[in-house]
Amino acid sequence: GESVGLHLPTLSVQEGDNSIINCAYSNSASDYFIWYKQESGKGPQFIIDIRSNMDKRQGQRVTVLLNKTVKHLSLQIAATQPGDSAVYFCAEKMGGLTFGKGTHLIIQP
């Protein structure tokens, strides 16, 4: 999951498996959360969002889960593909957006 430090957390998964990327957010008053995907050399791209009055939201091959009790957010990617290889950031919104440090998802063939 997300952490402070010089090295990005890395998650390595086999192609075709499901990936779960975790994020601990800091502000219990945050009311909106977003997951971004950043491929090498590109800017972050929106994947999926969730409001604080929800605990689950599904998109195409992606699901975001929100646990407000423990201030935890997760991104699940089904049937991971090579094109999913990227750095994934969570972001919480309380006024402005605050970003996590990111998790590097690596896909093993």
Next chain:
Amino acid sequence: DVKVTQSSRYLVKRTGEKVFLECVQDMDHENMFWYRQDPGLGLRLIYFSYDVKMKEKGDIPEGYSVSREKKERFSLILESASTNQTSMYLCASSLGYRESGYTFGSGTRLTVV
């Protein structure tokens, strides 16, 4: 398709030069932001703007200034570039309502030598 366009993908500048990074969005967004991204440090907010001619300091404004003369354009200025400003610079924009995410540009990788 919504677009945030940063004028340069790669820039190399000399120490002491004045550097302009330009960002244009075509979505009529009220809010615009400049971030820098460094390994292990994530995205750090430099400046943002909620309206034309309006600017607010972010977390790391030192050594930078901004200009927003038109709604669609937000410029980041390095008054006197230094080597510690070598970084990836990302511009973003958003609508002004509460549950609005940010749309990012592709980034400008600036190297100061």
